Amino acid sequence: MTAATDQDHEPGATEPAEGEDGVPEASGAGAEEEAAQTEEGREEDDGVWDDGLIARRMNDTAEEQQPVSAVESRASVPQTPTTLAFDGPLRSRLDALRELVGLSRTRLDSRTLxxxxxxxDEAAARRRLSGQHTVVAIAGATGSGKSQLFNALAGLTISETGVRRPTTSAPIACSWSDGAAPLIDRLGIPPRLRRRPAQHADPDGQLRGLVLVDLPDHDSAAVQHREQVDRVLALVDAVVWVVDPEKYADAVLHERYLRPMAGHAEIMFVVLNQVDRLPGEAAEQVLDDLRRLLDEDGIALGEYGEPGATVLALSALTGDGVGELRESLGQFVAERGAAARRISADVDAAGWELRPVYASSGRTGLSEAAREEFADRLADAVGATAAGEAAERAWLRNANRACGTPWLRLWRWYQDRLEPPTGRLPLRAQADEEATARQRVEQAVRTVAERACAGLPAPWAQAVREAAVRGSQGLPEALDELAARAGLPPGRPPRPGWWPAAVLxxxxxxxxQVVGGLWLVAQIVGVMSPNLGVPVLLMVAGIVGxxxxxxxxxxxxxxPARRYGMDAERRLREAAAGCGRARVLDPVAAELLRYREVREQYGKVMGVGA
Incomplete structure (x- = not known):
């Protein structure tokens, strides 16, 4: 390509000709378009990005003075760039985030995750690409001079500048070294919008590895321009925000971009452009006010050696301060850590966004007291206490039958026959008792579920409640069956060893009593000689004894009766507690365990202990 392909840039001609896809093309539609098509074909054949020299000159004088930019050698053997490598902590955080998402898919909706x-996905995609290149986007508002700064860094007129807005309608990429084609493909920038800087722009190779992207205006009236800005900003490794003395405090910039990206301060440059328009100390005052606004946005400033955003003042028109920015960018690119820091900041942002669904407000889980209370409520529902008392009364009744006097047993039997079945206490219907027991079971389940949900984030609290409700289905019927099986054993209660002696x-x-009575009768009828003392004594001894x-x-x-009743109550309580534990407590505990697992993974994602 020769100098004939370049053309002068008129200040009023801010819109280059559009191609078939509506994206502005570089000027010089003749030999330059043919060369671009040739280079695109070579890229498809060889897999190597080589746009050649596609540039504009401000005027013929500048064209003669500026040296021609280096063109990639056709004979050079393409080298596969080294893929990006993450350090151990970042890999651990990404693995924890992946595990966190996997564990949460059944509990959280897809929009939350x-x-x-x-x-x-973006971390995996960036890791497969070059780790020797750093993609930096230049973003700014209309008229901030970002395209002018882009051209100043590249050393030639690549991006259109002018009065008519918007000037930049599509992202334009400029790479300072080979092997960046896959990175630029990821940004969706076509080959015809890829450039190379002038040779004199970086004679010492200070910016080697830099891929600079000029973005459309973030406040453009065209919606598609703003969409392109948002899309590319989510993919680049770093961003240079260009502001001017008039719009540096623009609410759109701070509320839509800077404040949400406060966690990305280490990969941000904030450049106050057009300081040549400010007289005297006004530039320092505006710069101090800009730092104040950034501090209010929560953006850490990289001052005094601390990590944070770099804030500079310059004039892309006069070149004042551009060298300082070039030096800062060179050091930033040479560190080869921007991509990892960007991904780490993205993980932080995603973690803070997920905080409401993972961070608990206090200690979570079921205490032992709550478990015991739940077991007591189920025991009351099945009537464990009443069953124990009934068992105790049955033991005592058996003892009275075995050791009581025949006459008292006969009298009690007679009284029981005379007294009607409902003569003592009105008995409730069985249906009422079952309804009351069911209500007690439901109340017990609701109470233990609320105890387990205390302090949990809403999605996990809902999961715990659902697990408790599922377990409570059929629980009253299961408790009834257990009560029937674990109640009083069939037959009479066991007798202690002293019962035979007492019966004897x-x-x-x-x-x-019988002997004494017969003796008296025999004396009365004259069968035996009269002697009242001995038979009366025998009868009195029997009657009193x-x-x-x-x-x-x-x-x-x-x-023994009390122990027998307590044993019956204990068996029923254990049966009810076991049933409640298997149907309700175990599913609830499983949900709590799952939450503890995701909480632990969330702690790893955020770089803190669980």
Missing amino acids: AEAGRVL VQASMTLL GPLVEWGCRMAARG
């Missing part, structure tokens, strides 16, 4: 998934004594007392033996046996039976 969309940003985390995008960060993972009670039988002896009864025998004394029988109740005394019954009373003694009743006192002795209280302890």
Whole structure:
């Protein structure tokens, strides 16, 4: 390509001719377009980006003075660039984020996890590409002079500048070294909008590895321009924000871009352009006010050796301060850490966005007291206490039957026959008792679910409630079956070893009464000689001794009866607790365990302990 392909740039001609896709093409439609098509064909054949020299000159004088930019050698052997390598902490954080997303897919909706998934996808895509290149975007508002700064850094007129707005309608890329084609392909910039800088723009190779992208105006009236800015900003490794003395405090810039990107301060440059328009100390005052606004946005400033955004003042028109920016960019690119810092900042941003669905407000989980209370409520629902009392009464009744006097047992039997079944207490219908038990079970489940949800984020609290509700289905019926199986054993309660002796004594007392009575009858009828003392004594001993033996046996039976009732109550309580644990507590505990796992992964994502 020769100098004949270049043409003068008129200040009023701010819009270059459009191609078939509506994207402005570089000027010089003759030999330059043919050369661009030839280079595009060579790129498809060889897989190597080589646009050749496609540039504009401000005037013929500048054209003669500026040296021709270096063209990639056709004979050079293409080298595969080294892929990006992440350090151990960043790999661990990405692995934790991937695990976090996987564990949360069934609990959180796709919109909540969309940003985390995008960060993972972009991190994987960037890792496969060159680690020797740093993609830096130049962004700014209409009239801020970002295209002029882009041209100043490249050393030639690549991006259109002028009065008519918007001037830049599509992103334009300029690479200072070979091997950046896949990175630029990722940005969606076509080959005809890719440039190379002039040789004199970086004689010492200070910017080697830099890929500079000039973006459309972020406040453009054209919606597609703003969409392109947002799309490319999400993919580049760093960004240079260009502001001017008139719009440096623009609310759109600070609220839509700078404030949301506060966590990306280490990969940001904020450049106050057009300081040549400010008289005296006004430039320093505006720069100080800009730093104040950035501080209010939460953007850390890289001052005094601390990590943060670099804030500079310059004039792209006069070149004042451009060298300082070039030096800062050179050091930034030479570190080869911008891509990793960008991804780390993206992980931070995604983590903070997910904080409401993972961060708990306090200690979570079920305490032992809550578990015991749930078991007690289920035991009350199945009537464990009443069953224990019934077992105790049954044991005592059996003892009274075995050790009581025959006459008292006969009298009690007679009383029971005379008294109607409902003569003591009105019995509730069985349906009412079942309804009350069901209500108690439902109340117990709701209470334990609320205890387990305390402090949990809304999605996990909802999952715990759903697990408890699923477990409560059929729980009353299962408790009824357990109560029937774990209730009183069939047959009579067991008897202690002293019962046979007590029965023998009670039988002896009864025998004394019978013998004494028969003796008296025999004396009355004259069968035996009169002697009232001995038979009366025998009868009195039997009559008094029988109740005394019954009373003694009743006192002795209280302890075993109580133990028997407590054992029956314990069995029923354990059965109810086991049923509740299997159906409700275990599913709830599984959800809590899942939350603890994701909480631990979230802590790793944020770089802190769980």
